Each structure stands twice: as structure tokens, then as C-alpha cells.
Amino acid sequence: METVLRVAAIYLLVFAGLRVMGKREFGQLSPLELVTLLMIPEIVSQALTGDDYSITNAAIGVATLLVLVFATSLLMHRFKAAERIIAGEPAILVRHGRLLEDTMNAARVTADEVFEEMHKVGLTRLEEVDWAILEPDGRIAVVAVPPPGDEPRRTMRAEDERVVGG
Secondary structure: OHHHHHHHHHHHHHHHHHHHHOHHHHHOOOHHHHHHHHHHHHHHHHHHHOOOOOHHHHHHHHHHHHHHHHHHHHHHHHOHHHHHHHHOOOEEEEEOOEEOHHHHHHHOOOHHHHHHHHHHOOOOOHHHEEEEEEOOOOOEEEEEOOOOOOOOOOOOOHHHHHHHOO
């Protein structure tokens, strides 16, 4: 039972630390951050298992981690509030061709990152962007302004904007 509690404690600690880093970092880990992330299991392995190197203890540790990951995904699936807390919410970075600097600063996203994503979808000017949204997984989704004559897109209600505005 001690192993289960140790794995649960380390899981919560690592999870909280990754959430504090922010969603943008998940999408673009630098080599240093990736190495650090890969070293976590080695660093915490002794804390998880103590001095017991047995296969049984290792199996209990891995099983506990898998159960915690499954329980987290189940919570996210069943409860929208849990999903918002665990995965985060999208944040609007550009609305109708205008950068939302407060949201960008809160998400630690630069204008250059927004422009990079615009260029990937073939847009060169900010005025061509209807919406740019930082998704919970760290990617930036860019929606172009509809061409003249096209059916207008549904605009967000104030209530929707408040929820995803960050």
C-alpha cells in the first residue's frame, strides 16, 4: 500500500507542476525541457519504490500510475468541470483581426507565434484572421475571415467568449 501512496503523491506533484508550466509549453518543449521531463522517472524512482527493487513492487508502481491516468481520463470524460481544471480551456488570441494582448500575455504567447501559425495556413496579414485560438493542447487554431460573398460565420456570444477568453 505504501507504493500506491508514493506513486499517487508523485503523480499529483508532477501533474500540478506540468499544469503550472502552462498549456503552451506542452505543444513546444525545448530540448532541455524534454530531457528534464524524461529524467523525472529516474529522479523519482527511489521515492516511488523506496529501496525495494523487486519486480512485484515495480509492477505495483506501474499499475498504480496506469490506474491514476485512467481515473483522470474518466473524470475528464464524465465531468466537464474536471476537464476544465485538468486540461484547461481554449483562449482567444485574435478576434476579428485584432490581437488580444491581455490573453496573449496570460498564456505567454507572442505575436510572432501567432504569425507563424497564420503563415502555416496561408495568411499573411492579421486582418485576414477572424479568430486565433490557443487550444488546451497548446496548438493555435487559426480561422480565416470568410471571403466576400460567403455565408457569414456564426459569431460567438458574449457568454461563449467569457468562457473561452481565459
